[in-house]
Amino acid sequence: MPTITRRVLLNDVDAAGVVFYARIMAIAHECYEEAMAGSGLGLDALIRAGRIGLPLVHADADFSHPLRHGDQVACSVCCETIGTKSFTIRVDLTVLGAEPRAAATVRQIHACVDMDRLQSMPLPADLRAKLTALAPVA
Amino acid sequence: MPTITRRVLLNDVDAAGVVFYARIMAIAHECYEEAMAGSGLGLDALIRAGRIGLPLVHADADFSHPLRHGDQVACSVCCETIGTKSFTIRVDLTVLGAEPRAAATVRQIHACVDMDRLQSMPLPADLRAKLTALAPVA
Amino acid sequence: MPTITRRVLLNDVDAAGVVFYARIMAIAHECYEEAMAGSGLGLDALIRAGRIGLPLVHADADFSHPLRHGDQVACSVCCETIGTKSFTIRVDLTVLGAEPRAAATVRQIHACVDMDRLQSMPLPADLRAKLTALAPVA
């Protein structure tokens, strides 16, 4: 499972002194995009090709520990489930340090959409293969 | 239920030509904050007072229709459930037009936290009263 | 000159407890977009038509007073100068209250670009007319 480590920056934090929840979800998506690119599936190329879309149909997140300015955060990305026409990405965020703390788990359910017909379609074989490579370690 | 109507702006939209999912969740929170202020509960005053925090412990969203640049979006805010130590905000986003389209539903579960002891606490009576005023219309 | 008043929200503020400078510039652009729409020039329609682009070639800002969570901010938008192939938008942000405080001035220089040839072009007459309506009050 690819893990991306990043620092919490000044403008990640909100007026309550912690990373705003929707910013945590944006960070999760950034890590998903980096993990996909690392698997040879650039979202930019996919969008430019214009045949397949992978819109989110659902997202959820559980927050157990705040992220603060300067924290080093490890973001582990996996493809938790692969269905016929959709897949679920899970990103686990952990604050690093002497005692690492699980901070948040974000899930994104993506549908596979035929952009010509604007209707759902089965995941193409090459996309399925790349997602399989992101399966969680047993 | 307070409803806030806003236009989708240039920088709300991402490279796929629709509003990025975490931006939809941020918009939901902005509407929650406006609705709370309209009920006399300013999050800024709450944070400055420093006694009570209302961090999110969970968030989820279902997306059924994309939001596009220039869309007028009605955001209805309600407090769906009020527990002893937590409450759930629901924001329904609808694209306005000749045929209004339900676009997304966002849910935020907020815990009530004693900021001195950093542990959960029962919702104070005045906060409970203001949340009750945001209850969904039957 | 159109003036848009908005509240500083939780996620407008950064770890230093004030609105992050690039967020101030984003707010200025949001107000420019609203002012243009109010003049009958929707940026969304302009982009969809695909013939003319109005990219920024320069931006600058002076910051004289911080914006804090809960502040009510008046944002006055004007078109300060209209050239042959470019125009300058100025947005003045003022924190409202018993003693209003000038907080920031943002300037955006937009070029007019022929999107087919990808080169600068003179401002079309109808765009020029709408920008003239945004001229500063003498």
Add this chain to the structure above:
Amino acid sequence: MPTITRRVLLNDVDAAGVVFYARIMAIAHECYEEAMAGSGLGLDALIRAGRIGLPLVHADADFSHPLRHGDQVACSVCCETIGTKSFTIRVDLTVLGAEPRAAATVRQIHACVDMDRLQSMPLPADLRAKLTALAPVA
């Protein structure tokens, strides 16, 4: 001069298909923060200490080439000038590729502020030394 290379991600891009100008300025600040941390000056520690603030008093940017989804962008950070009570950070963004293209130059003028007296103060010697290490290569 530290150079940070980053990919342009889905949510960096706006409805016009390029990175929104204020997002470019935010990216510049993110690179400044990373460069400062690399020089041993964490903005998070500075803010927590609460004695010195480094607010922006001015920012400007010139944009010469758009940033698009998937672009690899090199961001070079330097401290262009060091005054008695202020300093200027310059970030040059270049789109990498067979023919690298200069895309934007962002300048941030930071004042040094005594947070107790809320007035400008001379740059402390250790901060000055760290900024000197970020001076542009002749």
